[in-house]
Amino acid sequence: MKGFDLRYQETRIHFGDRSVEKLKGYIQKMNHVILVTGKNSARLSGAMDDVEKLLKEEDVDLKVYDNIRPNPTTEIADDLADLLREEKPDCVIAIGGGSVIDTAKVASVIAIGGGCAEDYLRGRKIGGYLPLFVVNLTHGTGSEVDRYAVLTSGKIKMGISARYPTASFDDPRYMLSLPVKQSIYTSIDAFFHAYEALTSRHSNPFVRTLSLDSAEIIGENLPKNQDIEAKRNLLYASMIAGISLDMSPAHVVHAIEHALSGINPDLPHGCGLAMVGARSIYWIHRHSEASKEIIQKLTRERIDDAKSAEDIFKRFLEEVGFEERLSDYGFGRDDFREVEKIVFKDLRYLLRRAPFNLTRDMLIDILENSL
Numbered sequence: 001m002k003g004f005d006l007r008y009q010e011t012r013i014h015f016g017d018r019s020v021e022k023l024k025g026y027i028q029k030m031n032h033v034i035l036v037t038g039k040n041s042a043r044l045s046g047a048m049d050d051v052e053k054l055l056k057e058e059d060v061d062l063k064v065y066d067n068i069r070p071n072p073t074t075e076i077a078d079d080l081a082d083l084l085r086e087e088k089p090d091c092v093i094a095i096g097g098g099s100v101i102d103t104a105k106v107a108s109v110i111a112i113g114g115g116c117a118e119d120y121l122r123g124r125k126i127g128g129y130l131p132l133f134v135v136n137l138t139h140g141t142g143s144e145v146d147r148y149a150v151l152t153s154g155k156i157k158m159g160i161s162a163r164y165p166t167a168s169f170d171d172p173r174y175m176l177s178l179p180v181k182q183s184i185y186t187s188i189d190a191f192f193h194a195y196e197a198l199t200s201r202h203s204n205p206f207v208r209t210l211s212l213d214s215a216e217i218i219g220e221n222l223p224k225n226q227d228i229e230a231k232r233n234l235l236y237a238s239m240i241a242g243i244s245l246d247m248s249p250a251h252v253v254h255a256i257e258h259a260l261s262g263i264n265p266d267l268p269h270g271c272g273l274a275m276v277g278a279r280s281i282y283w284i285h286r287h288s289e290a291s292k293e294i295i296q297k298l299t300r301e302r303i304d305d306a307k308s309a310e311d312i313f314k315r316f317l318e319e320v321g322f323e324e325r326l327s328d329y330g331f332g333r334d335d336f337r338e339v340e341k342i343v344f345k346d347l348r349y350l351l352r353r354a355p356f357n358l359t360r361d362m363l364i365d366i367l368e369n370s371l
């Protein structure tokens, strides 16, 4: 796949092998930057070395903040924002997947607009932000092209409309070091961005084109996901699903997953989506014609009804090597009441975008079938 540059909303997207080198054009007149990452992936992927080299060549001073963990909390975003206020960098460079990018988005907002992450989750108006450059390390998040950030406050994981990155670099070479399990999780995340955007009440013809394309590419490439060409394709599928999601946000599957990984932060986002996804598809499928079309694109199989959509999606997951259940992460029937409370109270804003009204019985049915 050939590389390309694209402007979407406020973000300049640079896609392709060695696209990270285009970061140079943005940092040339800068003096001091903060690099935000997690613990390992920035080094393992080689992205950290590449970015450090570019900064050195341009004589830009840098400080590394590497405290981001999966399912990041509001406290981590506040901590990073404190550092940004202290250091007053010219920009923030986030190297990582969704957790790193989302935390950097919110911290870059706090650094200019004041307050704390909790304030913005509760609707505080955004009053500016530091320039943010994103070197994306997963083929699932979509956060490198969308305006959203997801943070956990207490046990509640919430998404907010934060900001678009200034520029993003989708360099497929960095996907090669993703462990196989993470590859599956992140591509399932990308698939559900495409699926939920398409089946949402907010869908439009452009979302349809991007979502169907994304699902077809994931279906073709996820089973062979370790070679570079497959990685390029999966990263492209994830990026266009991110645009779909930005235009037409997620609903039921993301709401249930956010409730679960808010309760257990060790549950990876894409893994949670895969676990509850099959049975969620059963219910969504009954109320959305587009569901059939997109599951057929993903699996290349004929779908007759909601049950066959669920079964065929389950089979697809098995074929790509996914077989985890909610019980593997310690969830049992005792947790259903808490999940229900979070989904219908704290996350009801997500449910409003669904093509039907999720009932308590449907939610319990989804959880039961995912145990």
Ligand SMILES: [Fe+2]
Pocket (backbone or CB within 6 Å): 189, 193, 254, 269
């Ligand atoms: Fe997601």
